[in-house]
Amino acid sequence: MPKKIKKVGVLTSGGDSPGMNAAIRSVVRTCAYHNIECIGIYRGYQGMIEGDFKEMGARSVNNIVNKGGTVLKSARSLEFKTPEGRKKAHDHLVKAGIDALVVIGGDGTFTGGMIFNAEFDFPVMGIPGTIDNDIFGTSHTLGYDTALNTVVEVIDKIRDTASSHNRLFFVEVMGRDAGHIALNAGIGAGAEEILIPEENLGLDRLLESLQKSKASGKSSSIVVIAEGDKIGKNVFELKDYVEANLPEYDVRVSVLGHMQRGGSPSCFDRVLASRLGVKAVESLLEGKSNYMVGLQNDTVTLTPLEQAIKGKTEIDRELLRVSDIMST
């Protein structure tokens, strides 16, 4: 019989993403709804090691559903990777009477949670929060939808300059080793070509495609490149290469960077965060542990943390074909 949970700790760790605050709010309010206490842990696992805790009641999360970033702050803790660091963290949890954890973040966050669970038999539930959408067991991670909308909005603006000056723009987007942001935002923004790590287009095919596009009467183009794509070493070298081989093109580079990670979450991310927070707390109360809550076929599901970390998220190949057809 698992121990009855009376106090849940919640933290955000790794890269912040829009929707994390909405998830914190959901965890806190679900605890309040079930009459259990909730403790906010600042700066992820580092704050756990230092006992940087704060009691959170339903009213302490007013007016954050619409805010980007994370009110609990985030960090990547090296100390938590050591047994000594984790022991300190466990001691602080015990001292504060916390008997379960909800960890919001990406694969690094879940790895930390899984090790902690194995070492101390401590109940842990994960909520996927990263703009990269690279977590297995959920069609959407928190922040991904907002990041897509941000990228599309910015590329729409870049398009104004591209078309006014008959230019070719290489727009680099985030995503770490995954091409989900590039592929989906690229289609949404009407990109000529989309370069992602999962698909090796090759330099020759890129040149061919750009030549074809010019010949078909297009005077400007947008090429979206995932930061993890290896085609041209880096986006600036790729620009030089294309200019050297296709002198008819006037090329510019735009690296979107961290603007993609900030901003008010979309309605989709807020609703997702609310659903995942409820499921995370209620699953802990049912005695479940070591899972990630996620969205599959619009249903909130549980995936073992180990699978969520190790499983591979696939690119939707159909989207590659759609993108090819759209750039005709």
Ligand code: F6P
């Ligand atoms: O994982 C989210 C992400 O924004 C990636 O897309 C990017 O590669 C990385 O984090 C950047 O991390 P940092 O926080 O170190 O700038």
